[in-house]
Amino acid sequence: MTEVKAYSKLGEALAKGEFILTGELEPEKTTDLSHTIHEAKEMAPYVIAANVTDSPLGIVTINSMAATHLIQKATGLECVWQMTVRDVNKLGIAGMIMGAHALGIRNVLSLTGDHTALGDMPESKPVFDLDSATLVKLVREMVDKGTINGNEIEAPPTLHVGAAANPNADPMGAEILKIGRKAEAGCEFIQTQVVYDLDRTIEFLSEIKKYKVPVLLGIFPMKSYGMAKGFDTFVPGVSVPKDILAKWKSVKKEVTDKKQQKELYDQYNYEFFKPFITELRKKDLLAGIHCMAVHYPRIFPKLKDIIEN
Amino acid sequence: MVVITTKKPEEEVFEALNNYKVKNVLVVSCGVCAALCQTGGTEGAEEWSEKLKERGFNVINTIVSDDVCDNRVMKKDLRKIDDDVKEADAILTLSCGLGVQSIIEVLTKTHPEIPVFTANNTEFIGMTERIGRFYMRCQGCGNCLLNETGGICPITTCAKALMNGPCGGMVDGKCEVGDYEKDCGWILIYNRLKELGRLDLFSKLRDPLDWSKIGHQREVVWR
Ligand code: SF4
Ligand code: SF4
Numbered sequence: 001m002t003e004v005k006a007y008s009k010l011g012e013a014l015a016k017g018e019f020i021l022t023g024e025l026e027p028e029k030t031t032d033l034s035h036t037i038h039e040a041k042e043m044a045p046y047v048i049a050a051n052v053t054d055s056p057l058g059i060v061t062i063n064s065m066a067a068t069h070l071i072q073k074a075t076g077l078e079c080v081w082q083m084t085v086r087d088v089n090k091l092g093i094a095g096m097i098m099g100a101h102a103l104g105i106r107n108v109l110s111l112t113g114d115h116t117a118l119g120d121m122p123e124s125k126p127v128f129d130l131d132s133a134t135l136v137k138l139v140r141e142m143v144d145k146g147t148i149n150g151n152e153i154e155a156p157p158t159l160h161v162g163a164a165a166n167p168n169a170d171p172m173g174a175e176i177l178k179i180g181r182k183a184e185a186g187c188e189f190i191q192t193q194v195v196y197d198l199d200r201t202i203e204f205l206s207e208i209k210k211y212k213v214p215v216l217l218g219i220f221p222m223k224s225y226g227m228a229k230g231f232d233t234f235v236p237g238v239s240v241p242k243d244i245l246a247k248w249k250s251v252k253k254e255v256t257d258k259k260q261q262k263e264l265y266d267q268y269n270y271e272f273f274k275p276f277i278t279e280l281r282k283k284d285l286l287a288g289i290h291c292m293a294v295h296y297p298r299i300f301p302k303l304k305d306i307i308e309n
Numbered sequence: 310m311v312v313i314t315t316k317k318p319e320e321e322v323f324e325a326l327n328n329y330k331v332k333n334v335l336v337v338s339c340g341v342c343a344a345l346c347q348t349g350g351t352e353g354a355e356e357w358s359e360k361l362k363e364r365g366f367n368v369i370n371t372i373v374s375d376d377v378c379d380n381r382v383m384k385k386d387l388r389k390i391d392d393d394v395k396e397a398d399a400i401l402t403l404s405c406g407l408g409v410q411s412i413i414e415v416l417t418k419t420h421p422e423i424p425v426f427t428a429n430n431t432e433f434i435g436m437t438e439r440i441g442r443f444y445m446r447c448q449g450c451g452n453c454l455l456n457e458t459g460g461i462c463p464i465t466t467c468a469k470a471l472m473n474g475p476c477g478g479m480v481d482g483k484c485e486v487g488d489y490e491k492d493c494g495w496i497l498i499y500n501r502l503k504e505l506g507r508l509d510l511f512s513k514l515r516d517p518l519d520w521s522k523i524g525h526q527r528e529v530v531w532r
Contacts, residue, residue, distance in 0.1 A: 090517060112471065114478060115468055115469060115485060129518075129520070133514055134514075137514070166477050169479065170480075173508075178475065181513070181514040236480045236485065
C-alpha cells in the first residue's frame with residue numbers, strides 16, 4: 001500500500017476515513033476580519049476545517065488567501081482556502097500557491113468562480129486561464145513533483161487540493177464526466193453544491209463513487225424562513241422543497257417569541273438533515289458534511305450530534 | 310465568413326472628425342462584409358454622404374470597394390482616385406477595423422498625413438443565419454479544437470472559454486452569464502458528442518490554452 005501523505009488535519013482525517021464536518025466562512029468587502037474571526041471561533045470546536053470563500057458571485061471581497069491566513073492565525077482553526085481561476089492567470093496562481101504554503105495554508109479548494117459579469121465589477125477582465133480541473137493538476141504537480149511546468153521549485157508547497165461537484169446539475173451525465181476529469185487531475189476531496197433531494201443525491205453519489213474521491217456533501221441548514229426563501233429564490237439550480245418552506249414559514253407566522261423561533265428552526269434543521277445524512281452514510285456514499293450556511297454557527301453542535309450519533 | 314460590424318453612434322464619428330478639424334471627407338465603403346451587415350455597401354455610402362453634408366462637411370467622393378481589407382484592392386482603387394485622395398483631409402471608412410488599417414497601410418508612403426476613421430464597431434467573425442442574425446462561433450485561436458469537441462467551439466460558446474466545462478454556473482443546460490438565456494457551450498458539446506457516440510472525447514482532461522502561441526501579433530506568412 002502506498003503511504004498516504006497528510007499535510008493538514010483535513011488531509012489526515014480523510015486518509016483515516018473519519019467522517020468529518022467542515023464549515024464555511026465568507027469574508028466581506030473589508031479589511032477588518034473581526035466578524036469572520038468571531039464566527040470562526042464559534043465554529044471551531046465542531047468542525048475540522050472551514051472554507052474561506054473567494055469573492056462569491058463575483059462580488060469583490062478581501063482576498064481569500066489573506067483572509068485564510070489571518071483567520072487561521074487568529075483562531076487556530078484550519079481553513080480550506082477557496083481559489084477561483086476567475087481573477088488570476090496560471091503564472092499568478094502558481095505564485096499564490098507557494099505564497100499560501102508559506103503563510104501556513106494547507107488546503108485549497110479549486111473553483112471556477114462566478115463570472116465577473118455577474119458581480120459588482122462587471123467591467124473587470126475575466127481571466128479563466130486555468131479551469132477548476134487544470135488548477136487541481138497544477139497544485140498536484142507543484143506538491144507531488146515539486147515542479148511548475150517541469151521547472152524545479154526550491155522548497156515545494158504541500159497542500160491538499162479539492163474541487164466542487166454539483167449533484168443538482170442537469171444533464172447529470174456531463175457533470176459526472178467532468179468530475180472524472182477532476183479526479184484524473186488529482187483531486188483529493190470533493191465538496192458538493194447544496195442538496196435537498198435525497199434520491200437525486202443518491203443517484204449522483206453512486207455514479208461518482210467509481211472515481212474514489214472522498215465526498216463532503218454540501219448542506220445548507222436554514223436559519224430562518226427569510227433565509228430559506230431567499231436561498232430558494234436566488235440560488236440558481238437549487239430549490240428548497242415546498243414542505244420545508246411551508247414548515248419554516250409556519251415558524252415565522254405562528255411563533256412570536258424569538259428565542260423559541262430560533263430553537264424551532266434549529267430543531268427542524270436537525271430533523272430534516274439527520275435522516276438525510278444517515279441514509280447516505282448507510283449507503284457508504286459520504287466522507288463527511290460541508291455546511292455552507294454562513295452566519296449560523298449555533299447550528300454546528302446539532303450537526304456534530306448528527307455525525308457522531 | 311464575415312467580419313460582423315455594427316454602426317457606431319453618429320455623434321461619436323462626427324466628434325472624431327471634428328477633433329481632427331476635418332472639412333473634406335473621402336468615403337470608402339466596403340462592398341462585402343459591411344454591405345451584408347448594412348454598415349457599408351452602396352447604401353451605407355449614400356447614407357453617410359448625406360449625413361456628412363448635412364453637418365457641413367464637404368464630401369469629395371464616395372467609393373464602394375470589394376475587400377477594403379485587401380491591400381491589393383485598395384491600392385488599385387485608391388490609385389484611380391488619387392486626385393480625390395490628395396484633396397481629402399480625412400478618409401471615413403464604412404468597413405471593419407481591418408479596412409481602416411488596410412487603407413493606412415496602402416497610403417502610408419504616398420499620403421501619410423491623411424487620417425483614416427471608421428464609422429463602425431467591429432464585433433466578431435460571424436456565422437450568418439440570415440441578414441440581421443449573426444453569431445460568433447470562432448475566435449480564431451490558432452489551434453482549432455473542433456475535431457475533439459464534436460465541432461462546437463468551447464472558446465466561443467463557453468462564456469469563460471473553459472477547456473474543461475461545464476462549470477457550476479450551468480443550470481438546465483443554460484449559462485449563468487446573460488441570465489440563463491443562452492445555452493451552455495459545454496452542454497452543447499456534451500449533447501453533440503453524445504449524438505456522435507463519442508463521450509470518451511468529452512471525458513478527456515484538456516490542458517489550458519497555450520498563450521505563448523496565441524497572445525502575440527500574429528501573422529501567417531508563407532511566401
Ligand atoms: S477552437 Fe474555436 S476559436 Fe479556435 S479555431 Fe477552432 S473554432 Fe475557432
Ligand atoms: S455555464 Fe457553461 S457556457 Fe457558461 S461559463 Fe459555465 S461552462 Fe461556460
